[in-house]
Amino acid sequence: MVTSSDKENLLSHKGLAIWMTGYSGSGKSTLAYQLERRLHEEGILTKVLDGDILRLGINKDLGFSMEDRTENIRRTAELTKQLVSCGVVVICSLITPTNELRRLAENIIGNQHFILYHIATPLTVCEQRDVKGHYAKARSGEIKEFTGISNPFETPTNAIYSIDTSELSIEKSVDIMFDDLFPLLAI
Numbered sequence: 001m002v003t004s005s006d007k008e009n010l011l012s013h014k015g016l017a018i019w020m021t022g023y024s025g026s027g028k029s030t031l032a033y034q035l036e037r038r039l040h041e042e043g044i045l046t047k048v049l050d051g052d053i054l055r056l057g058i059n060k061d062l063g064f065s066m067e068d069r070t071e072n073i074r075r076t077a078e079l080t081k082q083l084v085s086c087g088v089v090v091i092c093s094l095i096t097p098t099n100e101l102r103r104l105a106e107n108i109i110g111n112q113h114f115i116l117y118h119i120a121t122p123l124t125v126c127e128q129r130d131v132k133g134h135y136a137k138a139r140s141g142e143i144k145e146f147t148g149i150s151n152p153f154e155t156p157t158n159a160i161y162s163i164d165t166s167e168l169s170i171e172k173s174v175d176i177m178f179d180d181l182f183p184l185l186a187i
Contacts, residue, residue, distance in 0.1 A: 004085045007087040011087040013045075013087065013185040013186070014087065014113075015086065015087040015088055015089065015090075016084060016089045016185060017113050017115065018091045019080075019094070019096070019102070019106075020094070020117045021097075021116065021118055021119065022095065022119030022121060024095060024135070024146075024148070025121070025125075025127070026119040026165060027173070028094075028119045029048075030165075031093075031119065031165070031177070034174045035174050035177050036091055039089060039178070039181075045087065046089045046090070047088050047089075048090075049080060049091070049093070051072070051093060054076060059071075064146070070104065073104055074104060081109045081113075099154050099156060099158070103158070115181065116156060117163060118163075119164075120164045121165045125166040126148070161176075
């Protein structure tokens with residue numbers, strides 16, 4: 001049987017899950033794709049799992065109730081676990097609004113392979129950005145169960161790192177993340 005270590009040795013780096021949590025508009029996806037580019041340039045095999053993209057495919061049957069959010073995180077964590085076991089660095093960009101959901105993801109993936117980043121951009125900044133128009137729709141009642149407006153977002157209790165994209169540029173944020181993570185990938 002080919003082991004996870006065999007696969008990591010083939011790639012010359014460890015598999016790892018980088019889970020980014022934060023409000024819609026906090027910069028999670030932008031950071032995820034920029035970090036992926038930076039790691040790729042260093043020869044690291046990566047895959048971004050973006051919550052918005054997953055909801056167009058594997059999770060398209062799910063809504064935003066707490067049961068559906070839990071299933072969304074469970075499926076994403078199970079997929080992440082499989083990719084990490086092949087030596088892939090998986091960068092997950094999902095709101096993941098509660099500590100319970102974050103622990104669920106960590107428990108599925110395994111804490112030895114799980115790094116949680118809180119993209120701690122304040123709600124007011126995220127709402128000003130409102131790239132997708134979701135905050136305006138949530139405030140008008142058009143969108144129900146929206147994190148930060150009608151549903152809570154719990155500050156992570158187990159985040160190892162925190163980045164505020166209203167204080168740091170995307171480039172500086174990626175530099176910090178890269179410096180944090182690159183040593184963890186060494187075999």
